[in-house]
Amino acid sequence: MHLDRRTPESMRLALECFEEAVELDPDYAVAWVGIADTLGLMHAYGYAEIDVLERAAQAIRTALETDDYCAEAHAANGRMLGQLKREREAKQSLRRAVELMPGYAEAHNWLTVGYQISGDIEAAYDSSRRAAALNPLSAEALGNLASTLLYRGEPEAALEQARKVLELEPGYDTAAFFTALAQYQAGRYDETLKTLDGLELPWVGAGLDTTRALALAAAGNADRARAFLPRIREAGYAFDEGLALAGLGEPEAAFEAFGRARFDTPQFEFAIVYWPIVCVRYLFQPAWAAVRGDPRYAELLQRIETGRGLV
Secondary structure, rough: OOOOOOOOHHHHHHHHHHHHHHHOOOOHHHHHHHHHHHHHHHOOOOOOOOOOOOOOOHHHHHHHHOOOOOHHHHHEEEEEEEHHOOHHHHHHHHHHHHHOOOHHHHHHHHHHHHHHHHHHHHHHHHHHHHHHHHHHOOHHHHHHHHHHHHHHOOOOHHHHHHHHHHHOOOOOHHHHHHHHHHHHHHHHHHHHHHHHOOOOOOOHOOOHHHHHHHHHHOHHHHHHHOOOHHHHHHHOHHHHHHHHHHOOOOOHHHHHHHOOOOOOOOOOOOOHOOOOOOOOOOOHHHOOOOOOOOHHHHHHHHHHHOOOOOO
C-alpha cells in the first residue's frame, strides 16, 4: 500500500511551527502566509472543516496588512480565492505574486491548476514548466507538469515526467495516479490497472474505481467493469457513476447519473470541483465519445463550469 506524504499529522505539525513563529514575531508576514496555506490545504485534503477557511483568510489579511509587497501573501490569497471558486480574482492575485517575485515557484504552481481548470492548457503548460524549472526538487511542481502534459494529449511525455516525480518521492500517490491516467490515454489498459493496484487517494473521491472501470470497459471486459459500479454508487459520486456508465456504452443511464451529480456545494472538495472538470476537458475520451454528441453533454459541462465559478 502507498500513502501520500501529505498526512494530517505533518500538516498539523507545520501549523504549530508557523503559529510559534508569529508568536515570536507578529509582523512576520511569511509566517502568517504559512498558517493560511496550511489551513487551506488541510481543508482541501479533507483534514479540516470549511470553517478553517475564515481563519486562513484572516491570516492572509494580516500578512497583506503587514507587507502588501509580500509575493507569498498575494499567492496565498490567490490560492484561497480559487478555493472559494472565485477564479478570476484568484488569477489576479497570483499574477500579482508573480509580478512581485517572478521566481516564486508556488505561485506558478497554483496558476497552473487555475489554467487547467479554465481550459487554457497552453498557459498551464507555460506556468508548470516555469514552476518545475524554478524548483526542480518539488514533487508538486513536477507533478503539475506531468498532469499538464497529460491534458495536452502527450501521454508518453507525461509518463516520463511522472517517473521523475516518483523517483524523487516514491510514495507520492498523486504521481502514480497520473501515471495510470497516462497509460489509459496511451491505450495501455493492463498497465493502468497494475499501476492503480494498492493506491489510496482521497482527493479524487471515487476516481480510482472509475478509472479501473473505464480501463476494463475500454479493454472489452464489461462485466468486470460493471462490478465497480456498486462501489462508485456507495461512495456517493454520481458524476463518476455517469462517467463509468458512459464508458460502458449506456448513455441514458449515464445522463440519469449526471443529473444527480452536484457541483455547486459550498464545501471545497477536489473530487467535486477539480476532478469532474478535468475529466470532461481532457480525460477518458473513449468514454465521452458515447455521449458528447448529445445536447445534455453541453448542459453537463455548463453545470460543472458554473459550480467551479467559471461562468
